[in-house]
Amino acid sequence: MRLHLSSNDYKKNYNLFAFRSNIEDYRLAYFLNKYSNFLFRRMVEDLHCVINGKNIYFSTFEDNDLDYEKSCYLICNKSLYNENFSAENSLFSSGLFVNTAFLIPELSKFDYLLKLIGVWKTHEIKDISKNLNMITQINSETHIDLNTLKSINNLIF
Incomplete structure (x- = not known):
């Protein structure tokens, strides 16, 4: 018997904020710990996704409150990765x-x-x-409506 799951099978029992900041992820976690009631720690393994056939890792920090059954995750939305390029008819050499x-x-x-x-x-x-x-290191923040996201499956971990 084959079982098919869709994104509608997962109950969206979470809130999502998105914001801009030009500081490093560990510094942002420090400021969130300092000015909010969070206790973010770097996860042992970063969030892994396969995007366009490439293994991409996004730095992730977590704060678990087991008493109240709440969890928070600070996730870097962008990741830089290296890609080999080689083309015979290109202005640039392979690299x-x-x-x-x-x-x-x-x-x-x-x-x-x-x-x-x-x-x-x-x-x-x-x-x-x-x-x-x-927090002055955060430029702008917004509360995201989860129903508008097409790639919401990337947040299931």
């Missing part, structure tokens, strides 16, 4: 080029994603949004 891949291509203008899993009260979501806006 190594750096390309950019996005975890959620529809949100390519955002550098980071904050995924909140579990039951969050409305005032907690508002407090997180307020705290994100207070």
